[in-house]
Amino acid sequence: MNECLGHFYIHNGILKDTKNFDDSFLSSPHYIYEVFRVIEGVALFLEDHLERLEETCRLAKHCPGFDSSELYKLVVLLIEKNKLDTGNIKVVMRKTHDGMPELRVYITEHQYPTTLQYTRGVDLLLFKAERPNPNAKVMDVKLRNATNYVKQQKEVYETLLVNAEGCITEGSRSNVFFIRQGKVITPPVEEVLPGITRKYVMEVCRASGLEVVEEKVPARSLVVMEALFISGTSRKVLPVKKVDDLDFDPNHPLMQMIREAFDHRVADYIRKHKKSHS
Structure with a gap:
């Protein structure tokens, strides 16, 4: 690379x-x-x-x-x-x-998800780790190498970090959102890197009339979640089909609505800024 x-x-x-x-x-x-x-x-x-x-x-x-x-x-x-x-x-x-x-x-170099991954969703794995200063985007080479190794060995797209309390905080290179009973749930900003995509996903959710809740998400609560997705610069809004042995709906209607709303926000930004970048 x-x-x-x-x-x-x-x-x-x-x-x-x-x-x-x-x-x-x-x-x-x-x-x-x-x-x-x-x-x-x-x-x-x-x-x-x-x-x-x-x-x-x-x-x-x-x-x-x-x-x-x-x-x-x-x-x-x-x-x-x-x-x-x-x-x-x-x-x-x-x-x-x-x-x-x-x-x-x-x-x-970049690796954007494929059309198939957006359609079928991706596999994730829970990984016990946490970043000492999550709000700062500082490279942690040891953690990056550890998660990269696990992803390669287990053939998964991403790892979800689980802290000492047993709560899911974020992906190794992404933020994470959960859908349950019409609500969109994401871990508290104090415990994660405040992703730029995360910010705009929350904005488009609220603009669409969806309730967005920031709260701790115990790993054991995954069994009651209807769907989840990860977000990030390269991933945008990427559906998840599996976490460890738990299956999820990668085509949940709320998630599809969020994806489309986010893509529209991106298109609006590009249209407005093309002139200033030309």
Whole structure:
């Protein structure tokens, strides 16, 4: 897998040839990062991602060296120079060995769900783990490697993290929502990474008249859930057909309505921002 794609990337504000890209920072135990999706040349929900990046820097007590307005311009520049229509962009911030802030902005590989996965749903597995600072998007290499290994060994799409209380918090790379008796349930924001897709899913649910409840979800309560789905930058709204040995309805009517409403919100954003990105 190539970490950096395209012809150009940005290092500390300077446009460089990807032939010179150094990915040694990936072995760092912790680094701050943000990933967002580009559709039709538009960085989706870019303002929200940059706001979350600022919040992560605050929580991690990291001085980024660049503000959101500067980063916004760098992202637009990267899209223009690479003539990027579709893909994912990653922003990485860290401190070098001498304590200086370092910034990389680049196109990274992506894996979007297939049409079949959206139709039939995906398999998940419960995994006992929790992130120490869930509201901050800081790479936890040890946890990422552990969940990747389990997913590969068990041939599942994603793992759902279960904390010490026995409650489901989030996916290793996603947020999770449950449907029961007409309600949409998701774990409390204090216990998860506040995903950008999560935010807009909750907005479209409420705009559609659905009740959205943030509450703890014990793993044992899965048996009473009618359906569930995961959300994320690359996944958008992705139905789940199985968690461990429990089967769920990947075509639940409420879930289909949420998927369509979210896709409309994405289309609206792209239409409104195409001019500013052109």
